[in-house]
Amino acid sequence: MSSNIGPEAQAAYQKYLDATTLEEKIKKLEEFLSVVPKHKATEKIVALNRSRLARLKREQEDKKIRAKTTAKLVSPFSIKKEGIQLILISDYHSPGVGKTSLLNLLTGAAKEKIGRFTPIPEIGIYEYKKIRFQIVDMPSIMDGASAGIGNGKEIISQLRACDLICFCIDLSRDFQSQMALLLKELSQSNVRINIPPPPITIEKTGSNKIQVFYLTNEAKKNIDLEPLSDKIREIIHEGGIRNAIVKVFGEINLNQVVDAMNPSVVYKKVIIFGTKGDLALTKDSFKNLKKEFNIKFPLIIGTSVLKGEFPENFGDIILKFLNKIKIYTMHQGIKAEKPLILDDDPNLPTVKDVALKIHRSFYDTFDYATIIREGSRQKRKKVGLDYEMKDNDIIELHTK
Numbered sequence: 001m002s003s004n005i006g007p008e009a010q011a012a013y014q015k016y017l018d019a020t021t022l023e024e025k026i027k028k029l030e031e032f033l034s035v036v037p038k039h040k041a042t043e044k045i046v047a048l049n050r051s052r053l054a055r056l057k058r059e060q061e062d063k064k065i066r067a068k069t070t071a072k073l074v075s076p077f078s079i080k081k082e083g084i085q086l087i088l089i090s091d092y093h094s095p096g097v098g099k100t101s102l103l104n105l106l107t108g109a110a111k112e113k114i115g116r117f118t119p120i121p122e123i124g125i126y127e128y129k130k131i132r133f134q135i136v137d138m139p140s141i142m143d144g145a146s147a148g149i150g151n152g153k154e155i156i157s158q159l160r161a162c163d164l165i166c167f168c169i170d171l172s173r174d175f176q177s178q179m180a181l182l183l184k185e186l187s188q189s190n191v192r193i194n195i196p197p198p199p200i201t202i203e204k205t206g207s208n209k210i211q212v213f214y215l216t217n218e219a220k221k222n223i224d225l226e227p228l229s230d231k232i233r234e235i236i237h238e239g240g241i242r243n244a245i246v247k248v249f250g251e252i253n254l255n256q257v258v259d260a261m262n263p264s265v266v267y268k269k270v271i272i273f274g275t276k277g278d279l280a281l282t283k284d285s286f287k288n289l290k291k292e293f294n295i296k297f298p299l300i301i302g303t304s305v306l307k308g309e310f311p312e313n314f315g316d317i318i319l320k321f322l323n324k325i326k327i328y329t330m331h332q333g334i335k336a337e338k339p340l341i342l343d344d345d346p347n348l349p350t351v352k353d354v355a356l357k358i359h360r361s362f363y364d365t366f367d368y369a370t371i372i373r374e375g376s377r378q379k380r381k382k383v384g385l386d387y388e389m390k391d392n393d394i395i396e397l398h399t400k
């Protein structure tokens with residue numbers, strides 16, 4: 001720095017150079033600019049440092065914006081998933097339907113929060129046969145949640161990512177209105193319930209047409225294939241896609257074609273808990289709830305936290321509902337306490353799936369496996385990679 005700026009500005013500039021944080025640098029540079037004499041000889045120095053100050057301030061702005069976005073990422077509504085995640089939801093009503101009570105019964109968490117409004121999610125871990133289920137007690141779903149009312153967007157975005165949604169329905173109140181509200185808000189949020197994704201894929205291509213192929217016998221059973229193809233083409237064209245290969249793998253309807261085009265549609269498994277089963281008239285209410293909703297909801301469970309009524313084998317019920325099975329590995333004759341969890345849908349997992357799940361190297365160096373299956377005719381079996389696994393199988397992998 002040239003000496004014609006005088007000792008005061010010189011000292012101020014030194015303070016700027018010594019500053020370590022961005023905030024400090026900005027402050028010291030501002031001080032320097034306020035004391036530096038402004039004349040022809042210092043013109044360039046002043047301009048340079050003003051430009052430097054502007055850059056530092058931009059950096060500070062960027063940092064603030066970044067901090068804001070990070071703060072959003074750690075919002076109390078975003079939950080770090082652990083194990084198999086179940087989310088409890090209900091409509092908004094006072095007194096509540098008993099979500100926090102259920103969370104407490106299952107996990108011991110949040111006892112002092114029963115009977116109070118739950119403003120942010122409460123979380124607990126339910127452990128069953130060494131398998132961890134994360135239970136999330138969500139704030140109630142308000143009318144208009146799908147449009148963002150009552151943190152609806154945050155709540156629903158968590159629902160979209162969970163393993164199982166649990167509708168909690170207060171059996172001592174009219175169940176129709178509770179079901180109607182939850183079904184409406186989820187439907188409007190493009191969450192489809194207890195149905196598989198449609199058997200159709202749409203791949204954009206370079207060719208200038210939309211081609212439709214029916215790839216399975218099931219798919220060929222769709223009525224009037226030619227008119228159906230025309231309608232599919234029309235829907236896809238309307239959706240803004242001009243060139244595509246459409247593959248159909250099963251029976252479909254046109255709503256499913258629309259859904260397949262919409263990336264925001266998700267397919268979720270949902271169960272229902274009927275709560276407060278100890279109160280008057282709830283037996284009838286539970287019966288009617290089942291009668292009306294059993295087709296769409298194959299799993300409806302009656303509960304009473306007051307009487308401690310809750311299925312003892314809840315973990316197994318849930319695994320079955322989610323099409324998951326438990327496989328126990330064995331090493332040198334000792335069975336692992338904690339099972340591996342594998343999907344048995346659309347196919348039973350094989351020895352290969354198990355090997356890959358443990359570690360790729362078990363697959364690469366695989367020699368054979370020993371399966372122990374209780375209750376089967378041949379209890380212990382030597383098998384290869386293609387062998388299909390069943391729930392509770394014990395497996396010992398042997399490598400070369």
Ligand SMILES: Nc1nc2c(ncn2[C@@H]2O[C@H](COP(=O)(O)OP(=O)(O)O)[C@@H](O)[C@H]2O)c(=O)[nH]1
Nearest residue numbers: 095096097098099100101114115276304305306
């Ligand atoms: N009789 C009865 N009352 C219950 C049961 N579960 C919860 N409650 C009561 O219902 C009210 C709301 O419970 P809470 O768990 O806070 O509901 P939330 O708002 O859905 O979390 C509280 O007064 C609970 O004591 C139950 O199984 N039987």
Ligand SMILES: [Mg+2]
Nearest residue numbers: 100116117118
């Ligand atoms: Mg609560």
